[in-house]
Amino acid sequence: MNKTDYIRYLLDEYYNGTLSLSGERELRSYFAGDYIDPELEAERDMFLALGDIQVPDELEERLNETIYSLDRERKTRRIGLRRWIMRAGAVAATVAIVVTLVLPSGKMTDEEIIGSMTREEVAAHTTRVLELMSRTINAGSESAGRATSVAIEVINSQSDNI
């Protein structure tokens, strides 16, 4: 490998960001020297221009801050998501409790439903309840009708007396 090829190799390494500090020093010394291969003239301008770029002092600090804020945002998003998962879990658990305690559970067999009563007994009790309800309502409306009639009679007799 001749000198020009070697400098090209160092330049490739430099642009790839893999060049060591000693390699970079070698490149600087070559381009600052008296003889530069004419094929590398354009490369020299580019290399020196890049070398003139000043890295601001606070750049590292700003980069660190940006990385930290991005990390914090990611954590916040994760915490927010976790909170929503917890909320959804709490609601789901509550619904499950309500469904278990309030709503009738599962499919029951006829025997489980009937329990200790026969169908005839259930029918008899239901009939008894319906009849009691009915008689109470009828007795109540009859009493109300009778009471209204009596009240009208009393009012009429009083008005006759007046």
Add this chain to the structure above:
Amino acid sequence: MKRIISLLLFVTTVMVASAFDLAEECDNIKGVSTISINQAMLKLVSFPDKGTNPVDLEALSSRLDKVQIINADEPAPTAAVKNMVNRYISSAPRFERTMKMKDGDESVMMYMRTLSVPRANEPQNEFLIIVEDTPDITVVLLVGRITMDELANVTEL
């Protein structure tokens, strides 16, 4: 977090209110007998003999959701049942006393409330009748998609 706590409190209150079952509460009182028939039971019931009653009891019972009978015939259990019924009435909103009849030691009270209107023109009503004949007490509770007129027709003729 506050919302979750509020939601849990609301759900707990609804659960406690829904969980007040009169017959079950009275079951714990010594000297009280109870009968509780739920909707699933009522669907299995058949009324073989209609007799002279023109009302189709089978069709009527298919629209019932709950039937409960509570009975006590000793002073202490009767007082406990009365106390429990009063608690039930005061804890259940919209209960209205539709009737009260008193004749000597015997009195009959009837309460009613509309629970919900799940289907058009078919409100779910709750009827509660308390029959007291000192020292006896009988409490009858009926829930179903049934009206007072329909109930009255059961023994009208």
